[in-house]
Amino acid sequence: MSDKDTTHFGFKEVKKDAKAGLVADVFHSVAARYDLMNDLMSGGIHRIWKRFTIELSGVRKGNAVLDIAGGTGDLAARFAELVGCEGRVVLADINESMLQVGRDKLLDTGRLGNIEFVQADAQFLPFPDDSFDCVTIAFGLRNVTDKDLALRSILRVLKPGGRLLVLEFSKPENELLSQAYDTYSFRILPFMGRLVANDSDSYQYLAESIRKHPDQETLLDMIEDAGFAQCQFHNMTGGIVALHRGVKP
Amino acid sequence: MPDPTLHTAALAALEAAANRALALSEQGTAVLEPLAGSVFACHCTTPELDFYLHLETDGVRLTGVYEGAVTARITGSASDFSELATSEDAAATLINGNLTLEGNSAPLIEFQHILADLNIDWEAPLVSSLGDVAGHQIAEILRGVFSWGRQASSGLARQVEEFIHEEARLSPPRLEVEDFYRDIAELVMRVDRLQSRVERINRKLQKS
Numbered sequence: 014m015s016d017k018d019t020t021h022f023g024f025k026e027v028k029k030d031a032k033a034g035l036v037a038d039v040f041h042s043v044a045a046r047y048d049l050m051n052d053l054m055s056g057g058i059h060r061i062w063k064r065f066t067i068e069l070s071g072v073r074k075g076n077a078v079l080d081i082a083g084g085t086g087d088l089a090a091r092f093a094e095l096v097g098c099e100g101r102v103v104l105a106d107i108n109e110s111m112l113q114v115g116r117d118k119l120l121d122t123g124r125l126g127n128i129e130f131v132q133a134d135a136q137f138l139p140f141p142d143d144s145f146d147c148v149t150i151a152f153g154l155r156n157v158t159d160k161d162l163a164l165r166s167i168l169r170v171l172k173p174g175g176r177l178l179v180l181e182f183s184k185p186e187n188e189l190l191s192q193a194y195d196t197y198s199f200r201i202l203p204f205m206g207r208l209v210a211n212d213s214d215s216y217q218y219l220a221e222s223i224r225k226h227p228d229q230e231t232l233l234d235m236i237e238d239a240g241f242a243q244c245q246f247h248n249m250t251g252g253i254v255a256l257h258r259g260v261k262p
Numbered sequence: 263m264p265d266p267t268l269h270t271a272a273l274a275a276l277e278a279a280a281n282r283a284l285a286l287s288e289q290g291t292a293v294l295e296p297l298a299g300s301v302f303a304c305h306c307t308t309p310e311l312d313f314y315l316h317l318e319t320d321g322v323r324l325t326g327v328y329e330g331a332v333t334a335r336i337t338g339s340a341s342d343f344s345e346l347a348t349s350e351d352a353a354a355t356l357i358n359g360n361l362t363l364e365g366n367s368a369p370l371i372e373f374q375h376i377l378a379d380l381n382i383d384w385e386a387p388l389v390s391s392l393g394d395v396a397g398h399q400i401a402e403i404l405r406g407v408f409s410w411g412r413q414a415s416s417g418l419a420r421q422v423e424e425f426i427h428e429e430a431r432l433s434p435p436r437l438e439v440e441d442f443y444r445d446i447a448e449l450v451m452r453v454d455r456l457q458s459r460v461e462r463i464n465r466k467l468q469k470s
Binding site for chain 2: 060061062064065068248
């Protein structure tokens with residue numbers, strides 16, 4: 014863990030204490046149009062990435078699942094179907110606005126009974142040790158101030174044999190794809206953000222935060238260092254997104 | 263493992279199509295209830311594709327990854343799978359066809375019967391989106407086109423077969439080939455008998 018008292022917020026260096034507030038402002042701003050923007054930005058492919066995450070989770074009836082940074086509840090909705098009424102899904106998000114949108118969406122679609130909503134910081138998860146069979150964090154880890162602390166916190170709440178799945182933007186494998194992706198991220202994304210959500214700054218932050226996020230191998234090392242076993246990752250869409258998996262020994 | 267995005271997208275599209283077809287069938291998803299919980303691991307060799315078919319009470323689910331126990335593992339080419347799906351006698355196709363099956367075949371045969379008996383009402387989505395009159399008329403036209411297509415393709419197949427066998431003599435008719443294979447089988451049997459007889463005589467000669 015670094016002793017520096019600053020961290021990155023996109024391409025800017027900010028005080029560690031300030032990052033959570035800045036990230037919160039971004040998500041307060043985009044929460045209302047989060048799903049629409051996700052579909053527009055990824056051309057709907059984020060649904061395929063999440064589907065593969067669910068397949069790899071191995072979640073089955075009766076399991077307890079924690080979806081950190083669960084946002085608008087895409088993963089939690091499917092997990093709630095898989096665990097059935099004897100299982101339990103916790104949708105956690107540090108951001109009140111995102112949690113509100115996710116809770117409304119799930120309740121409006123009749124998903125209740127086995128879903129709980131918790132406002133929680135991934136670095137300090139408010140759950141007992143060995144509570145969950147599976148923990149997922151999709152497109153959330155890069156916004157966490159201290160990722161190592163968050164990974165250790167996840168390890169603590171997982172049951173032995175439980176799985177961690179980290180779905181996150183990563184580094185494209187192909188140089189040509191990488192250049193096209195850069196152009197898309199820094200020119201088209203902020204423009205779409207301004208057009209649809211009237212907020213180009215938040216989408217500029219999104220592109221910058223992706224570039225500052227550790228690449229596939231570095232994140233794999235971080236997950237291993239946190240104490241997970243059988244760690245592996247799968248590149249998706251040429252490495253634009255990677256799904257990392259680790260098991261609590 | 264190759265990039266899972268395309269694989270997962272293809273399975274998602276297939277799953278959506280299968281569930282849509284089930285929803286449009288007279289029987290609906292209720293037919294799957296007795297088989298709910300069955301999982302078939304399918305390994306298609308050409309084109310190379312691995313997937314798991316999960317039968318559930320509310321439809322089918324296709325996944326690329328599954329780590330639980332499976333009901334049966336089926337391996338074969340896409341045409342072998344297609345042959346099984348459209349077969350009138352699934353058990354015979356499994357025994358005589360090129361598919362390799364490990365595990366319990368009974369749920370697979372039952373599922374094949376369900377597929378074969380599905381009566382899908384393709385008119386319903388047209389009527390619901392275009393209205394009764396236009397929807398029905400378009401459905402009639404489509405039915406006519408499909409029926410003509412089926413007749414034309416079976417007629418063409420029959421004529422091509424006749425041309426190959428009778429006119430061009432490029433290939434012998436099926437009965438002649440079957441006779442030929444029967445003769446070969448008999449010849450093989452006779453040669454085997456002769457060989458054993460010769461070996462027996464040799465052994466006697468060596469003893470004496």
